[in-house]
Amino acid sequence: xxxxxxxxxxxxxxxxxxxxxxxxxxxxxxxxxxxxxxxxxxxxxxxxxxxxxxxxxxxxxxxxxxxxxxxxxxxxxxxxxxxxxxxxxxxxxxxxxxxxxxxxxxxxxxxxxxxxxxxxxxxxxxxxxxxxxxxxxxxxxxxxxxxxxxxxxxxxxxxxxxxxxxxxxxxxxxxxxxxxxxxxxxxxxxxxxxxxxxxxxxxxxxxxxxxxxxxxxxxxxxxxxxxxxxxxxxxxxxxxxxxxxxxxxxxxxxxxxxxxxxxxxxxxxxxxxxxxxxxxxxxxxxxxxxxxxxxxxxxxxxxxxxxxxxxxxxxxxxxxxxxxxxxxxxxxxxxxxxxxxxxxx
Amino acid sequence: xxxxxxxxxxxxxxxxxxxxxxxxxxxxxxxxxxxxxxxxxxxxxxxxxxxxxxxxxxxxxxxxxxxxxxxxxxxxxxxxxxxxxxxxxxxxxxxxxxxxxxxxxxxxxxxxxxxxxxxxxxxxxxxxxxxxxxxxxxxxxxxxxxxxxxxxxxxxxxxxxxxxxxxxxxxxxxxxxxxxxxxxxxxxxxxxxxxxxxxxxxxxxxxxxxxxxxxxxxxxxxxxxxxxxxxxxxxxxxxxxxxxxxxxxxxxxxxxxxxxxxxxxxxxxxxxxxxxxxxxxxxxxxxxxxxxxxxxxxxxxxxxxxxxxxxxxxxxxxxxxxxxxxxxxxxxxxxxxxxxxxxxxx
Numbered sequence: 166x167x168x169x170x171x172x173x174x175x176x177x178x179x180x181x182x183x184x185x186x187x188x189x190x191x192x193x194x195x196x197x198x199x200x201x202x203x204x205x206x207x208x209x210x211x212x213x214x215x216x217x218x219x220x221x222x223x224x225x226x227x228x229x230x231x232x233x234x235x236x237x238x239x240x241x242x243x244x245x246x247x248x249x250x251x252x253x254x255x256x257x258x259x260x261x262x263x264x265x266x267x268x269x270x271x272x273x274x275x276x277x278x279x280x281x282x283x284x285x286x287x288x289x290x291x292x293x294x295x296x297x298x299x300x301x302x303x304x305x306x307x308x309x310x311x312x313x314x315x316x317x318x319x320x321x322x323x324x325x326x327x328x329x330x331x332x333x334x335x336x337x338x339x340x341x342x343x344x345x346x347x348x349x350x351x352x353x354x355x356x357x358x359x360x361x362x363x364x365x366x367x368x369x370x371x372x373x374x375x376x377x378x379x380x381x382x383x384x385x386x387x388x389x390x391x392x393x394x395x396x397x398x399x400x401x402x403x404x405x406x407x408x409x410x411x412x413x414x415x416x417x418x419x420x421x422x423x424x425x426x427x428x429x430x431x432x433x434x435x436x437x438x439x440x441x442x443x444x445x446x447x448x449x450x451x452x453x454x455x456x457x458x459x460x461x462x463x464x465x466x467x468x469x470x471x472x473x474x475x476x477x478x479x480x481x482x483x484x485x486x487x488x489x490x491x492x493x494x495x496x497x498x499x500x501x502x503x504x505x506x507x508x509x510x
Numbered sequence: 511x512x513x514x515x516x517x518x519x520x521x522x523x524x525x526x527x528x529x530x531x532x533x534x535x536x537x538x539x540x541x542x543x544x545x546x547x548x549x550x551x552x553x554x555x556x557x558x559x560x561x562x563x564x565x566x567x568x569x570x571x572x573x574x575x576x577x578x579x580x581x582x583x584x585x586x587x588x589x590x591x592x593x594x595x596x597x598x599x600x601x602x603x604x605x606x607x608x609x610x611x612x613x614x615x616x617x618x619x620x621x622x623x624x625x626x627x628x629x630x631x632x633x634x635x636x637x638x639x640x641x642x643x644x645x646x647x648x649x650x651x652x653x654x655x656x657x658x659x660x661x662x663x664x665x666x667x668x669x670x671x672x673x674x675x676x677x678x679x680x681x682x683x684x685x686x687x688x689x690x691x692x693x694x695x696x697x698x699x700x701x702x703x704x705x706x707x708x709x710x711x712x713x714x715x716x717x718x719x720x721x722x723x724x725x726x727x728x729x730x731x732x733x734x735x736x737x738x739x740x741x742x743x744x745x746x747x748x749x750x751x752x753x754x755x756x757x758x759x760x761x762x763x764x765x766x767x768x769x770x771x772x773x774x775x776x777x778x779x780x781x782x783x784x785x786x787x788x789x790x791x792x793x794x795x796x797x798x799x800x801x802x803x804x805x806x807x808x809x810x811x812x813x814x815x816x817x818x819x820x821x822x823x824x825x826x827x828x829x830x831x832x833x834x835x836x837x838x839x840x841x842x843x844x845x846x847x848x849x850x851x852x853x854x855x856x
Contacts, residue, residue: 207718207719208718318807320807348579349745349746349747349790350578350786350789350804351807352789353801356791357801357803375718375719376719377719377793378790378793379791382792382798400795401795405793405795406794415720416720419719419720420748421746421748421749421751421752422792422793422794423747423751423775423787423792424776424797425793429722429726429752431720431722431723431727
């Protein structure tokens with residue numbers, strides 16, 4: 166049994182005009198003990214919404230459906246009363262920009278002690294001692310507990326917010342763009358820390374990011390999201406070398422690589438609006454390999470190989486256009502990167 | 511100076527004549543002293559934000575200025591644009607030294623020297639329609655002719671940045687546009703002044719990955735087709751490697767390595783450049799490079815280390831590194847004499 170099973174997760178936001186925005190549209194995935202999973206995609210694809218739903222951190226006006234099974238129990242089943250027992254203790258989260266969200270009026274140590282006391286893990290001197298240990302675990306001297314966030318650099322604040330996430334000894338850490346605002350060297354330090362923690366503590370990690378190379382180097386597996394759905398799920402190696410969805414291939418091709426001189430491209434168009442019914446494949450208007458079926462029928466996520474699934478009609482066509490073995494992911498039709506293709510409407 | 515002036519004019523057609531020449535640029539800020547420090551007559555201390563930086567940009571060339579936050583790359587750009595008055599050094603733009611020019615004399619030159627900012631969500635006025643944003647620079651500089659002419663120029667600029675048909679965008683507000691479109695509008699607003707040098711400060715870091723290449727290719731096309739020089743400030747080495755011709759790596763207010771970009775990336779000489787390159791994540795999960803992660807953070811630019819300023823984090827530092835401040839010179843293992851490094855060990 167997996168540590169975490171997400172089954173057919175949906176999230177709807179109510180818009181002021183009375184319509185609903187279907188932000189997450191039936192997301193399912195598994196996560197094992199100590200596994201590192203990347204959740205990637207463009208802004209607005211639903212990656213952050215998905216992990217906020219796992220944490221049960223939405224106000225009542227947001228509707229959530231589906232199952233989030235931890236230790237065999239559906240934590241979404243009984244509302245806030247049940248989720249509270251799991252939040253921070255089983256699943257913890259490092260929020261996007263967490264390093265800028267620390268309380269400036271509280272010492273860093275106090276902020277790490279707070280969740281422990283709230284969840285009855287430890288209190289008083291024991292909690293303070295543990296806060297010091299946690300800080301050392303993330304590479305900050307225990308004496309840092311008595312300091313205020315403004316005395317820390319950005320990298321140290323991010324370390325402190327990771328320590329805070331680990332306060333209640335969770336088995337799963339959800340990290341939302343943990344390195345986005347950091348410099349390359351500090352980014353490398355934080356990623357090394359997260360990988361080290363996951364190896365040493367057997368911590369399972371979900372890394373939410375738009376940065377594919379980061380996922381390629383940190384995670385064994387990744388789920389690519391588009392318009393609220395997972396459109397491809399597999400090992401990072403499969404995704405890079407044998408992508409089975411044009412979006413995955415194009416997403417890699419938008420990312421420049423230090424030692425690869427291939428042209429970088431941009432993907433024309435913008436993702437579809439999620440407050441309207443989508444007919445056909447949501448990626449069809451931007452896809453370089455679309456055919457008739459794509460505009461009428463929505464492809465389902467299908468298992469193609471062991472641990473590799475994709476939602477693309479091309480995989481039903483005998484000779485696949487998306488997967489040429491061992492070739493670079495830039496094998497589609499060349500896109501004209503120069504034109505003003507990031508056109509919205 | 512006159513020689514340089516006449517040279518710059520006579521060589522205007524020559525591609526190799528630099529458009530921008532920065533020489534030994536220094537930007538030092540005094541550190542505020544408290545009453546007790548003043549009474550105790552403690553010496554005035556300085557933040558050495560930029561501490562002797564030299565580089566040049568030729569027409570049609572893209573130079574990438576890379577380094578971590580606080581290394582002085584943005585300060586360098588601001589000093590070049592005379593948003594700051596340099597403490598020392600020269601900034602020669604088409605042969606004229608900008609560092610001593612008055613703001614009034616600077617103004618006509620600003621047309622030819624434009625800046626693209628990092629965040630198109632903040633750099634555009636939310637109350638201005640696209641048309642106003644693009645026409646504003648022409649009004650300020652008193653060019654562009656009649657209202658009709660200006661409109662025509664705005665249309666041409668929009669088309670040049672790929673926002674076509676331009677009529678569709680003229681009357682829109684920034685809030686209705688994507689990040690990539692906004693950055694294109696910002697670029698269009700600088701193009702109407704016919705600049706010969708663009709300074710782009712992290713032009714795509716705020717944009718979604720799927721549109722970054724489009725904006726960068728646009729800048730790339732401008733320099734190739736219009737012979738514009740571009741100084742791109744970035745921390746993204748992979749992006750720099752794809753679009754720039756040359757690179758200058760900065761650390762604590764100094765350039766520690768510079769040269770043709772491919773040469774520096776394939777054959778880095780400075781330990782800092784090597785470390786920076788090693789931590790750039792690669793797309794291919796199989797190509798796992800052992801990252802050379804530097805511990806700690808950049809030292810304070812107030813109390814600089816003696817000798818080489820990188821030695822406190824350098825994995826190879828020797829005793830002499832604490833005594834000698836290395837100058838930028840041709841690297842021993844360089845393939846050409848345009849590859850320079852500031853390291854005693856390279």
